[in-house]
Amino acid sequence: MNKINHGILIITLLMCSINLKAQTNINQPNASVITEDSLLDSVKTTLADPFPDDNLDNILSDKLDSMVNTWYVQNAYAVDSLEKACSYVEQNELPDSVYISRLQNLDSYIPLPFNESVKKFINFYLNKRRGQVSIMMGLTNYYFPLFEEALAKYNLPAELKYLPIIESALNPRIVSRAGASGLWQFMYGTAKMYGLEINSxxxxxxxxxxxxxxxxxxxxxxxxIYGDWHIVIAAYNCGPGNVNKAVRRSGGKQNYWEIYSKLPKETRGYIPIFIAATYVMNHSKEHNLIPIQPSFKLLTDTIIVNSYVNFEQIAANLDIPVQEIRQLNPQYKRDIIPAKSDKSYVLKLPLDKISPFIDNQTQIFAYNRDKYFPNNQIALIKEVVGKSNYNTEGKKKIVYTVQRGDSPGKIAGKFRISTSNLVAWNNIRHNMIRTGQKLTIYVNGNTPETLARAETAKVKPEVSKVQTRSQIIPSQLQTISAEKALNGEYTLYTVRSGDSLYTIAKQFAGVSDIEIKLLNNIKNARNIVPGQKLKIPVKA
Structure with missing residues (x-):
């Protein structure tokens, strides 16, 4: 079956690109042969004619936020490491010649030219999200060997292992707004073509x-099909169809930088981000960017399962959190492994739990069997959807209204909760939410940031009888929220190197970063700079 699907994909892609090939292959140099002179020419060209710089910071930030909010990161990293992940750290910019030289010295099979867009995303990783990148680098010891083995198996460039850095920030359960899922952000149709199983x-x-x-x-x-790695990476991001359209609209040109402006917005920044991620992963030490190692490592092994089993059965008998089993087995959507005697599945466990599982296998499968699998059948979906292991006792309950552009992962990142809990509390299916939808959220009442966000989310702007809500502009909404949140008195604070609104707010009792942002009319919290004067509300 996999071979049939594979053949269908090849035929489809070839049909999409046959006209493209006919127009562009004549007198084209071999794209896989990269000389030093041609690479230098490419660098000079891109520097002389920098391309439009689309703002993709928010997309990358959402992915990094989702990574930080996974169970493993929340439990395997110290609190101070997670706080550093939210901080902005200003680094001195280097001359362009240094970046160019370092990229050339990587001896990459995939060309790594440098331009202003690449520089922008290097700055994003090294400055704006430095702490989160340090945490992500700590996860590479677990994931990179998997990537390297597969790439070597199919004789592909090793540099492609950096694609999941920008696709998912190494979060195996992330789901994009478009519905792409997993480390490699597969869409449903492509995943099925390549034999990946997807069901309830x-x-x-x-x-x-x-x-x-x-x-x-x-x-x-x-x-x-394409014979050019930049085009391949672009097609991986937006699909061969969109690349072929961009080529045609560019008069048959088949160089990424020449079809750049005709590509979808996110894809226009994809190669610059890939180059930036490759640079940062290889030259982190030169920028004093050190991987933050987890306090406990994921040393794992697998075992074959031939019967239905619920994660709670395993957790209760092996003294392991259900969340950890989920982290190791993200492919199981409902905490159930639907294995049968004629269809087995793999269970991944910490290395020290493999022997206990084998020794107690009969006991594990029998534990509360009638509860989880009455009549030895999988329980109805409605019985397992909406379950959350998060203890809401003592937590602050708020109601959040979904805004345009929101996704479950983005909302979870805002409130520092897990996406799985948000989905469970609100019975969200297939990660689908709609603008205006009301979501129930539980936050830790001892966390200033989450409390501030809770209060902000609950603020309802006062609308006059003459002026309808739809007529209120965003700046008026901010003013109304600020008036409700603050008492009008403030003191001045001078921003220092390494400060973020969050770390500044922690220095003042009862003050949140949201209040500082509103009082100072700051649109982007990451744009504060050393020496800047900020008004800090004085609490009564």
Whole structure:
């Protein structure tokens, strides 16, 4: 079946690109042969004619936020490490010649030219999200060996292992607004073409091993069509159809930088981000960016399961949190492994839990069997949807109204909660939410940031009888929120190097970063600079 699907994909892609090939292959140099002179010429060209710089910071930030809010990161990293992840750290910019030289010295099979867009995203990783990148680098010891093995298996450039850095920030359960899922952000149709199983209980797009193998095969097939790695990476992001349209609209040109302006907005920044991520992963030490290592490592092994089993059965008998089992087995959507005697599945566990599982296997499968699998059947979906292991006792309950552009992952990041809990509390299916929808959220009442966000979310602007809500402009909404949140008195604070609104707010009792942002009319919290004067509200 996989071979049939594979053949369908190749035929489809070839049909999409046959006209493209006919127009562009005549007198084209071999794209896989990269000389030092041609690379230097490419660098000079891109520096002489920098391309439009689309703002993709928010997309990257959402992915990094989702990574920081996974169970493993929240439990394997010290609190001070997580706080540093929210801080902005100003680094001195280097001359362009230094970046160019370092990129050339990487001896990459994929060309790594430098331009202003690449520089912008290097700055994003090294400055704006420095702490989160340090945490993500700590996760590479677990994921990179998986990527490297698959890429080597299909004889692909090792640099492609950096794609999941920008696709998912190494969060195996992340779901994009468009519905792409997993480390490699597979769309449903592409995943099915490459043999990944997706049903009510399993989504192998979230399986690190199987999705990595599928991604490597997909990249191999794209290169067989285009023969140029920049175009391949762009096609991986937006699909071959969009790339072919961009080529046609550009008069048949088949160089990424020449079709740049005709590509979808997110894809226009994709190669610059890829180059920036490759640079940062290889030259972090030169920028004093050190991986933050987790307090406990994911040393794991797998075991074959041949019968239905619920994660809670495993957790209760092996003394392991359900959340940890979920982290290790993100492909199982409802905490159930739907294995049968004629269809087995893999369970991944910490290395020290493999032997206890084998020794107590009969006891584990029998534990509360009638509760989880009455009549030895999987319980109805409605019985397992909406379950959350998060203890809401003592937590502050708020109601959040979904805004345009929101996603479950983005909302979870705002309130520092897990996406799975948000989905469970509100019975969200397939990650689908709508603008205006009311969501229930529980936040830790001892966290100033989450409390401030809770209060802000609850503020209802006062609308006059003459002026309707739809007529109020965003600046008026901010003013109304600020008037409700503050008492009017303030003191001045001078921003220092390494400060963020969050760390500043922690220095003043009862003050939140949201209040500082509103009082100072700050649109982007990451744009404060050393020496800037900020008004800090004085609490009664």
């Amino acid at each position: 209980y399993i989504d192998e797009r979230n399986d690190p091993i199987k999705s990595t193998d599928a991604a490597a095969r997909y990249l191999r097939d794209l290169y067989a």
